Amino acid sequence: MNVSAQTESHDKQLRARVKLLGQLLGEVIESQVGRATLDAVEKLRRGYIQLRKQDDPELRQSLINFIEQQTPENLILIIRAFNIYFSLANLAEEEHQYHDRQSQLKSDGPLWMGSMLQTIGEFKEAGLSSDDVSKLLSRIKYIPVFTAHPTESKRRAVMENLRRIFVTLDGLNEAETHNNSYTKQDVIDKLRYQIQVLWKTDEVRQSKPTVSDEIRNGIYYFRQSLFQSVPQVYRYLERALSRHYPDIAHQVPPFLSFGSWIGGDRDGNPFVTHQTTREAIYLQSRSVLYEYEKRLLELSAMLTHSRHICDIHQDVINRATIVDADLLEKVFHKRAERFKDEPYRRFLYLMRGRIRENLAYIEARLNNEQPQSSSRFAYSSEDEFLADLHLIHDSLCNHGDHSVANATLKDLIRLVETFGFYLMRLDIRQESTVHTEAVAELLSHLDIDYNALDENDKLALLAKHVASATIIDTQHLALKPMTVEVLEVFNVLRELRKEISPKAFNNYVISMTHEASHVMEVLFLAHQAGLAGYNAGKPYCDIHITPLFETIEDLEHIVPVTENLFNNATYHALLKASGNQQEIMLGYSDSAKDGGNLSSAWSLYQAQQKIMKVADAFEIDCRLFHGRGGTIGRGGGPTHMAILSQPTGTVRGEIKFTEQGEVLSYKYSNSETASYELSLGVTGLMKASLCLVTDVAEDNPAHLNTMEQLAKDGESAYRLLTDHTEGFFKLFYEATPVNEIGLLNIGSRPSHRKKGNLSKSSIRAIPWVFGWAQARLTFPAWFGTGYALDEWAKRHGQAGLLDMYNQWPFFRALLSNIQMALYKTQLITGKEYCEIASDRAQAMHIYNMIAEEHTRTVDYSLSVSGNPYLMAETPSIALSLQRRNPYLDPLNHIQIVLLKRYKDENVTEQEREVWLKPLLNSINAIAAGMRNTG
Structure with missing residues (x-):
């Protein structure tokens, strides 16, 4: 690989930082466990570096012999050393990138693509007026949705230690900038003992996380970074507007909102119940209320304005003085006149007292206790709390304290606008057949055989019930446990919307949606719980229902299903009553597992365009919800480019997407990185939504026709490998640690949809991609691409492909992501995994199919992109991955040895078991080294 001198020079600073952390880790290892x-x-690291420079069969065998001689205890220590090295290298890169961005801002030089300042500047250069930008901002809604999909293998204790090291690294930069040798040595000493603590912290969970653990893990990122970074993102935008559009700089409406599936996603997870959902909402509410309480106390120490000096608004003075005596006693105890001449301070204390009442109610709920009646002082809603904050803000502005109003107070206002009293808006997800069975059982008590009806009759029957006042009395019916549970979920939705916030829940997602009746069934069940129907002849609907289309076949049926839905008069009326917005979720993971990345990407592209046309025809606002994973094979990739590469005209101000597994810790563990990542997403959304304010060029029909053929050829090649090659799945289970991933205690959900079913349809997309990535064969992200490009070039030449790459963001982003996945494939290592298989001839045949397609895909991706080497457009990422290989190589070879021993059926269970812990540790370490694995 060749990189420019500038990139090499820039990388030199980072290499020095990584080297320092590596040296400190070495000192810790020697002092704690011996030389x-x-x-x-060091023997393994240097040996595999040498092998990368020049293959040496003798050296390779000696390293394998050395690994085989190690005891399980020794291997655990060696793996931990490599794992911690990856964590430290990742941190150094993250801190280096943050420092680099700060330097760019200070020098006022060219900024990174997707920065707020650069994006707003581009709008100005393109001739957008203040009205255009203002209209654009009024429509923007950026909605990341946190999920518990288990590819994040780091424990929270480890992440907290890494955060401390990240902060200390910033102190090292300060010391070096000011050339202070004493301070620098202090910082290095601090890094050493922080690394020592990290060394002594177990990186593998000893027990499987419960759903409650997963809920707390999701909340962790808000306390850790997002409460700081969300206001910062608004400040970035306001600063950019101040430079280019000063007249609208302080008129930025709320555009950030966070969703969650953690505690709401019950599809295939028996541990998520209606009680779990209730707990998730309470825990989320508690965490955000604690943040408000803390910030109110901080503000009360800052806003010490005297009413004798400032012309404070009379409403503030009244709210601070005309107060219920019981509330005064609760807040000020025996000092009822406290701060009487400082109305803001006094008012903020009273507001804090009220928030504490909200907290007391939530704590009682979490402890299954009866809340005290004194909660009458609690805020009835986030809107009431927000109104009080705005009252203070307006008063400060009225007496000339704009800068004070727009500092810490404005940050709190932004938090309340973003998080309300709920923190994240919880989506509920369940599989369609569960609803069908519940509806069928309920209707059977009305002597209706629901399952015997055809689709049209089902829709008519469900619509008739939803439009009526008939509620089936279930109190005295002996219903199946699952039906009772389904009904309880809807009751919880109704109760918590009133108890916590009408915004506490986002959408009800139906996985495996095949028919319009699957959506109407959920509406019917919501009607049973009083969430939808007609009141005095007027429709009302307090639930938003999202069909999820996951497989290639489902994506092809998206138009008839949604047309059937929109043609149903009852559904259409209730949709309008709920805001006239239909959310459609698109599943990237299952469609890619099903038909390959090329076919999946194209099916999704077409589905989005088709569904938007349908929605427009019915005059319905449509929001797309993208179910993306962390890896390329599951729809992942850089967020900014992913949004820009969406089909022309389909992004109209709002975008919602899942943030899964290791993506959460990568983006949100540090507030500095979280601000950057959120900014990139928001600017990508603004650029992709320009169709709202300006004309956008249509797609080139020739490009669409080419892509159609590429997708067909790519899918046929992918299916030949995965569906029609004898022994393929046998190899998968024998040669990769896919079964052992399930023992890693990284998630509460089973790895297969059906227990004991090891087929492609049963295995979930996460372990599918994770397993192959461990063996360094990342083909789910690219297999079939080389074949498709080759077939096209044979028939038509490459000119059209080059034009597509240069002119079409979708195709460019697709090939760019594929190049990253190709780069992560290591064929030599992958072959050694395949050699574990019991049928070597069969395994080698499959391996050769993968290897030949890899070579073909690399060749064509380079010739079409014009890149001299893989990832030439992102050299810093290429260098990062290159830097990891000498450390990943020994880990992969350790894992191969461990897999052979653990899967050996000729030894006793007890003998095999001693190798399990180092094997699990190796999975963790390889995941850390590859950055995104599932």
Whole structure:
């Protein structure tokens, strides 16, 4: 790989930082477990570096022999050393990138693509007026949705230690900038003992996380970074507007909102119940209320304005003085006149007292206690709390304290606008057949055989019931446990909307949606719980229902299903009553697992365009919800480019997408990185939504026709490998640690949809991609691409492909992501995994199919893109991955040895079991080294 001198020079600073952290880790290893472990690590590291420079069969065999001689205890220490090295290298890169961005801002030089300042500047250069930008901002809604999909293998204790090291690294930069040797040594000493604590913290969970653990893990990122970064993102935008559109700089409406599936996603997870959903909402509410309480106390120490000096608004003075005596006693105890001449301060204390009442109610709920009656002082809603904050803000502005109003107070206002009293808006997800069975059982008590009806009759029957006042009395019916549970979920939705916030829940997602009746069934069940129907002849609907289309076949049926839905008069009326917005969710993971990345990407592209046309024809606002994973094979990739590459005209101000697994820790563990990542997403959304204010060029029909053929050829090649090659799945289970991933205690959900069913349809997309990535064969992200491009070039030449790459953001982003996945494939290593298989001839045949397609895909991706080497357009990422290989190589070879021993059926269960812990540790370490694995 060749990189420019500038990139090499820039990378030199980072290499120095990584080297320092590596040296400190070496010192810790030697001091804590002895020189032998350090020597073993160094022997493997240097040996595999040498093999990368020049293959040497003798050296390769000696390293394998060395690994085989190690005890399980020794291997655990060696793997931990490599794992911690990856964590430290990742941190160094993250901190280096943050420092780099700060330097760019200070120098006022060219900024990174997707920065707020650069984006707003581009709008100005393109001739957008203040009205255009203002209209655009009024329509923007950026909605990341946190999920518990288990590809994040780091424990929270580890992440908290890494955060401390990240902050300390910033102190090292300060010391070096000011050339202070004493301070620098202090910082290095601090880094050493922080790394020592990290060394002594177990990186593998000893027990499987419960759903409650997963809920708390999701909330962790808000406390850790998002409460700081969300206001910062608004400040970035306001600063950019101040430079280019000063007249609208302080008129930025709320555009950030966060969703969650954690505690709401019950599809295939028996541990998520209606009680779990209730707990999720309470825990989320508690965490955000604690943040408000803390910030109110901080504000009360800042806003010490005297009413004798400032012309404070009379409403503020009244709210601070005309107060219920019981509330005064609760807040000020025996000092009822406290701060009487400082109305803001006094008012903020009273507001804090009221928030504490909200907290007391939530704590009682979490402890299954009866809340005290004194909660009458609690805020009835986030809107009431927000109104009080705006009252203070307006008063400050009225007496000339704009800068004060727009500082810490404005940050709190932004938090309340974003998080309300609920923190994240919880989506509920359930599989369609569960609703069908519940509806069928309920209707059977009305002597209706629901399952015997055809689709049209089902829709008519469900619509008739929803439009009526008939509620089936279930109190005295002996219903199946699952039906009772389904009904309880809708009751919880109704109760918590009133108890916590009408915004506490986002949408009800139906996975495996095949028919319009699947959506009407959920509306019927919501009607049973009083969430939808007619009141005095007027329709009302307090639930938003989202069909999820996941497989290639489902994506092809998206138009008839939604047309059937929109043609139903009852559904259409209730949709209008709920805001006239239909959310459609698109599943990237299952469609890619099903037909390959090329076919999946194209099916999704077409589905989005088709569904928008249908929605427009019915005059319905449509929002797309993208179910993306962390890896390319599951729809992942850089967020900014992913949004820009969406089909022309389909992004209209709002975008919602899942944030899964290791993506959460990568983006949101540090507030500095979280601000950057959120900004990139928001600017991508603004650029992609320009169709709202300006004309956008249509797609080139020739490009669409080419892509149609590429997708067909790519899918046929992918299916030949995965569906029609004998022994393929046998190899998958024998040669990768896919079964052992299920023992890693990284998620509460089973790895297969059906227990004991090891087929392609049963295995979930996460372990599918995770397993192959561990073996360094990342083909789910690219297999079939080379074949498709080759077939096209044979018939038509490459000119059209080059034009597509240069002119079409979708195709460019697709090939760019594929190049990253190709780069992560290591064929030599992958072959050694395949050699574990019991049928070597069969395994080698499959491996050769993968290897030949890899070579073909690399060749064509380079010739079409014009890149001299893989990832030439992103050299810093290429260098990052290159830097990891000498550390990943020994880990992969350790894992191969461990897999052979653990899967050996000729030894006793007890003998095999001693190798399980180091094997699990190796999975963790390889995941950390590859950054995104599932």
